[in-house]
Amino acid sequence: MKQELERVILVGCQLHDDDERFEYSMDELASLTETAQGEVLVRLSQKRDRIHPATYIGKGKVEELVALEEELEPDLIVFNDELSPSQIRNLSSQLEARIIDRTQLILDIFAQRAQTKEGKLQVELAQLNYLLPRLVGQGTALSRLGGGIGTRGPGETKLESDRRHIRRKIDEIKRQLKTVVSHRERYRERRKRNHVYQIAIVGYTNAGKSTLFNRLTEAGIYEENQLFATLDPTTRQYTMPSGLTALLTDTVGFIQDLPTTLVAAFRSTLEEVTEADFILHVVDSGNPDYHNHEQTVHKLLAELDVEDIPMLTVYNKRDVKHELFVPTTPASVLISAFNKEDLALLGTKIQDEMKKEMEYFHLFIPSDEGKLLAELKTVALVDSLKFNEEKEKYECRGYIAKEHPIYKQLRMIEES
Known part of the structure; x- marks a missing residue:
């Protein structure tokens, strides 16, 4: 069954004269919204010298947004910058639809995409860290158990608990991540040892x-x-x-x-x-x-x-x-x-x-060194390898990393 798309209004505030860059960032916000299963109904933008500290956009634009919301009945309003807790609170008091910002939207996509245990833990940690200072601002929105863009991931039931519960959860995730990261580090060290x-x-x-x-x-x-x-x-x-x-x-x-x-x-x-x-x-x-x-x-x-x-x-x-x-x-x-x-x-x-980063070699390798010749092809960049009738040896030219254990072996053959 095809998932029903959420209806979305995008809101952006342009602070500089670079129209092209601003348009591109709004296009990117639209792409992010589509990736998160949202349908963009309309974009609303405003040029200002600085972000309005209380409502992100100016008073007149907020009124315009309220009118647009009444007309289009969106499920969601997405803002193109990270909103402060007070901005979310002030906007929520005037608007009916759920309000999220660019950061929450990206976190939401990451929550959908994460496959491994580490990926899921990383997303959950980022979401909880983001939501912790915003619990007051989003109290009512977070208590709705509906789901939808910006609410996926850790789950609303956890978020409507008190801050202490979330801090405990953050500590627990960090502890789990340490274990996962140490596994990854061991795996990487093994790869390094294998050169x-x-x-x-x-x-x-x-x-x-x-x-x-x-x-x-x-x-x-x-x-x-x-x-x-x-x-x-x-x-x-x-x-x-x-x-x-x-x-x-x-x-x-x-x-x-x-x-x-x-x-x-x-x-x-x-x-x-x-x-x-x-x-x-x-x-x-x-x-x-x-x-x-x-x-x-x-x-x-x-x-x-x-x-x-x-x-x-x-x-x-x-x-x-x-x-x-x-x-x-x-x-x-x-x-x-x-x-x-x-x-x-x-x-x-x-x-x-x-x-450019490797060492060049030109060697004559004895024909009974079959194992070395086979290994050389997989660990070095071999430019040419041919049998020299006169010397009854394999003539080999190529490049190898100095750190590789075989490098020393090749040097010994060269000197013998």
């Missing part, structure tokens, strides 16, 4: 990361033209053109003005990026705001302190690229994730970038 090359895919939400991930690894994870289609990090094996086996991790999408509660809560999810040997930054070349998306991702990566990790920018969706699109970095490649030749080109490009 497997790790590549993390990052990018703005809906840039095509999961599609690319699926095409490279045939993983079959959820991919959809929606914001935040992926929430939990997924790791799969990826075999490069040379034969080297790497681990590829798909991560949660970045978004501008990501709620602060979420940045903190999802740090452990994004830690996959901090452990990577290489980063693939996927950008939607068909999006008119692609440059801002790039900046948002770079800013968040800087916060994660991963600027030293080698990175390749993958401009995706070249078949629908924007007419004004111009690559902003030379370390980039323009592809379509649905094109096999493009994926092969991407694999080669990744290898070229990896070689």
Whole structure:
């Protein structure tokens, strides 16, 4: 049975003269609303020097909103910025429909998308931290047991209890998360010990990361033209053109003005990026705001302190690229994730970038070292391997990470 869409009015306040950026953020709010199963009836916006401290928008606009609500009878009114507890309280006293802000909307989508135990705990923690100071402002709204956008996740019965109960719940979730995170850390340490090359895919939400991930690894994870289609990090094996086996991790999408509660809560999810040997930054070349998306991702990566990790920018969706699109970095490649030749080109490009960080070798390996030769293909970038009749040895050229245990073995062969 198809889920009935909730009827929604969007409200935004433009503080700067950048009309295009404001329009884009309202478009994004509309996309977020659709992703959360809402139908946008109308958008209401106002230009102001600053947000109204009591009601977000000015008195006249609030009256306009009240009239619109009477006419359209929406289920929900979504505001494009984070509202303070007093703003929610003041607006609720004049409006009938439920009121939520951009942060709650994003949290709601995350609640729908979370699959793993860690993902669910992270969302619940972020929602409870967000709701704690707003319990007074939303008293009546939270006691309705209806559900709907902005109320999914922890469940209303918990939220209508007192603050002490919520604080206890937050402490309990943090304790559970510690256990889950330590499991993840042990798993990561094991991967490090095994010296497997790790590549993390990052990018703005809906840039095509999961599609690319699926095409490279045939993983079959959820991919959809929606914001935040992926929430939990997924790791799969990826075999490069040379034969080297790497681990590829798909991560949660970045978004501008990501709620602060979420940045903190999802740090452990994004830690996959901090452990990577290489980063693939996927950008939607068909999006008119692609440059801002790039900046948002770079800013968040800087916060994660991963600027030293080698990175390749993958401009995706070249078949629908924007007419004004111009690559902003030379370390980039323009592809379509649905094109096999493009994926092969991407694999080669990744290898070229990896070689810059690796050590070159040119060796003659004895023919009885079959195990070493087989292993070399999966742990090093082998450019050529052929049998040399004269020396009765295999001549091998390629690149390997200095940290890999086999590197020492190769050096010993070279010196013998």
